[in-house]
Amino acid sequence: MEYIAYLHKDRSSDYGVSFPDFPGCITAGKTLDEASRLAPEALALHIQGMIEDGETVPEPSKVDDIAADAARHGAIAFMVSVDAPDATVRVNITARESQIERIDRLAEAAGMTRSAFMVQAALGAEKRAVPKNSRRTRAITTKRTITGIAPLSRRRRLSPRGSR
Numbered sequence: 001m002e003y004i005a006y007l008h009k010d011r012s013s014d015y016g017v018s019f020p021d022f023p024g025c026i027t028a029g030k031t032l033d034e035a036s037r038l039a040p041e042a043l044a045l046h047i048q049g050m051i052e053d054g055e056t057v058p059e060p061s062k063v064d065d066i067a068a069d070a071a072r073h074g075a076i077a078f079m080v081s082v083d084a085p086d087a088t089v090r091v092n093i094t095a096r097e098s099q100i101e102r103i104d105r106l107a108e109a110a111g112m113t114r115s116a117f118m119v120q121a122a123l124g125a126e127k128r129a130v131p132k133n134s135r136r137t138r139a140i141t142t143k144r145t146i147t148g149i150a151p152l153s154r155r156r157r158l159s160p161r162g163s164r
Contacts, residue, residue, distance in 0.1 A: 003060045005039050006075035039080045081150045
């Protein structure tokens with residue numbers, strides 16, 4: 001989702017960012033780059049707080065809607081993208097007790113909850129995963145064929161049952 005943000009700058013101040021759809025949500029940076037980099041983070045945190053408090057997140061305003069906004073005076077309007085908020089879902093997993101104890105120790109050392117640690121670990125594993133059609137996967141398949149291990153599809157055709 002994209003929301004409108006206002007960039008404010010006075011001579012003796014940092015660059016400030018406010019959001020007409022979210023009164024009270026502001027951020028600032030010493031440079032223009034810093035302020036624009038911090039804007040999505042500030043907005044995402046504000047939206048998450050609204051959700052946790054049971055408040056309704058407003059739909060993004062249109063540029064025409066803010067044309068007469070007094071807060072826009074002297075400011076530059078720009079768009080800030082944030083991911084649509086997800087609902088938190090509780091899940092159950094099965095693991096050995098020793099694994100859970102180890103996860104808890106690692107999470108505590110990282111200053112995280114067990115859930116946050118496990119989500120971060122899973123998403124990190126996703127980034128490290130090799131895509132199915134990558135050069136590395138093709139190389140492994142080729143090596144197996146060269147060394148005498150036929151690919152799975154060929155092994156099925158050679159099965160003694162003749163089923164394929």
